[in-house]
Amino acid sequence: MYECVERCVRAVQSKDARFDGWFFTAVLTTRIYCRPSCPVVPPKVKNMRFYPSAAAAQQAGFRACKRCRPDASPGSPEWNDRADLVARAMRLIADGVVDRDGVPGLATQLGYSVRQVQRQLQAELGAGPLALARAQRAQTARVLIETSDLQMADVAFASGFSSVRTFNETVQEVFALSPTELRGRAHRGSHPTAPGTISLRLPFRAPLTPDNLFGHLIATGVPGVEEWHGGAYRRTLRLPHGHGVVSLRPTPDHIACQLSLTDQRDLAIAISRCRRMLDLDADPVAVDELLSEDPVLAPLVAKAPGRRVPRTVDGAEFAVRAVLGQQVSTAAARTHASRLVQAYGEPVDDPAGGLTHLFPRMDALAGLDPETLAFPQSRRTTLTTLVAALAAGEIDLGAGSDWDRAREQLAALPGVGPWTVESIAMRALGDPDAFVASDLGIRYAARDLGLPTAPKALIAHARAWRPWRAYAVQYLWATGEHPINRIPAE
Template structure:
């Protein structure tokens, strides 16, 4: 769906206040100078006063400020960036992970293997904004979160959010939100959630429906002691981040995921949120996925019974790849990770990075894994080919890594024993042939069959 080409669909979504389109596009109103999500409950403009933008950055560049009621900057991300494997999608995943703030546009281009000009041209053409503007919009959102959820001095917030100066921070916040940083903080004091000192209490939005029970059961079942734990209905784990470490606690609620983050360095906030959303697959479009899978009479009752299943991913692709390859042997590596303190629970270590694992375990396979880019901006085709060429990694392991680490929504292996057993019980004898009808959502089909 190319939302910027279908104005009639925009208008229908806005009139219906359809939350499914939040994050797909943004609607601005020329008479108010405000941009909103499609589901905004206080917006009722005439059609001729509506303007539609494919990104928050494009709306901001056009001179519109974010609605204070619907908070469009906090919408779920567009599902396109997780479904697609082209240059724009890979770039957007990397921008969300903070690469532009840490390495600049030249660093983004180097990671993608394209020139800066090519990156800028393609993002501008599809999103109405270049990588710097998109990163600026993310910095503004990070700043708002720090202003509203922490007592950190505003001068420190500016640099933690990635701004080069306090003046730029003040100007951007005022331009994007129509309030100064001090005014934003004053408004937030009336509604701020309580949290332990040094911990930020956030809400991660998602598109309905969400089978939270299935998602969190899988995470709890796979939890690696000392790195992850399931405690009092909450999934907790340690995070290795660009500037330090963190601990996250994630708990499902009917309309959002309660997220409590403790960070060693506040500059990692945006990256930590992105990785938690990626872990829980919160930017998926479950309506589109389930609609196609329901078209198969075999899957229809499974989807109807528990709609909105997600594919649990990972907060660290290298960690997942090592765990997928080593299996239960990965538990013995935890002691080689960086020790951390967790006053609220039983987390004791970060999982060691792949270089440390290679040094401790040795062997050509782990050393070869360390040379493959499996991150969220990786080339799925190239990564699959490199994994498949490694001795000792079978097709099932490759597809598992593609599904959980790379995030390919069509990753699938007919050799998965759990999926095969369920398929046989449903009368599916030729799973490889039958699964073609589930494309490009075979990873989600696998979750309904396991």
């Protein structure tokens, strides 16, 4: 979008927050870059320059605006809506792959050469993987500076910087303030939090209807791993350097997030995974406009616009849970998952609530005895075969996975049919066009709305909803009385 100057100028002049994260506006006279909705008076058009990423603006010598904080805007919807090389690379960078494994590690996971990855990112985003990772480190540093009492040296290394000097120079360059000045500004009028807890706001593009999003996560939550407590959805997180507990509470203009981490280096990754789980980087206006063209869906969209797709923080975990949920009730699926958690999950302490375990690693589940599973032999075979493939790394359901290849590999497993494949594609892979046409709730909704109920006929009708069929699923599910459609009362 940033190449369409006229459209970008209109967005800036109207301070349209819908375009925050789609592009960044740099001002030649001040050498500052902003989000489109920045509250300051828009600059003259001749002084505007547009960039596709904060990293590109920083690389061009611009610093972040202190008013609109462009580094904290919602991410571009493109990285969650596409499955090409650049989108996969951006999801992996957000998941910390460059900081952990370097650019060669990123290229290896993508299956391309380092040169190809660098060239394509530079061409589309105006910055290579190192610059993009640097921009993310700067934002992580800002969050830690403003929301924790860590010593600055600890902040530097927790943010992924190799030295305190590089940390100081980067913060000064990007924000035009020293780390100490940033902390001083943030602590004015701030409210204390529990020791070891990081509190922050997760922005999103309005509108957002939280009912089905949080309702689904809560209704299908695995006891011990997830809970609804104190008006917030809470769950444990398995992270590269340790584990964490996150609390997520919906508010009208942001998601209130509290993170407790065993290793602060996991902050950016934890934030990225939570944003992905809540689908916060979606473009609800584009989605709802297209779905509203169908006269059947239009009233559903008008009633509760901005529905999101409830996703997951761990693709392999969700795949296991999808198999456990085959042809059983939500309550039965939760019971099966809870038994696996108690037997194979790792215990954690949670002084603030009732969480007890991390969901088991795939290598731990690979050792389970099928005879202990309280469901039919065919499903035991499906589960053990899936777990073995995931534990061996034969199927990749991570942030940078190839959606088409993952679908093919899943479909080749015994007992994995279209419902399971599309459920995993929708919630684990994050494909916005995944469609569970054979789902019982979808078929009931189709019947009540006068839509075709046979899967093939419904798929044919749903072609008009592409590429947003996963969002159409949320609107169809919302026609039922299932607990997934509402946030429980305290």
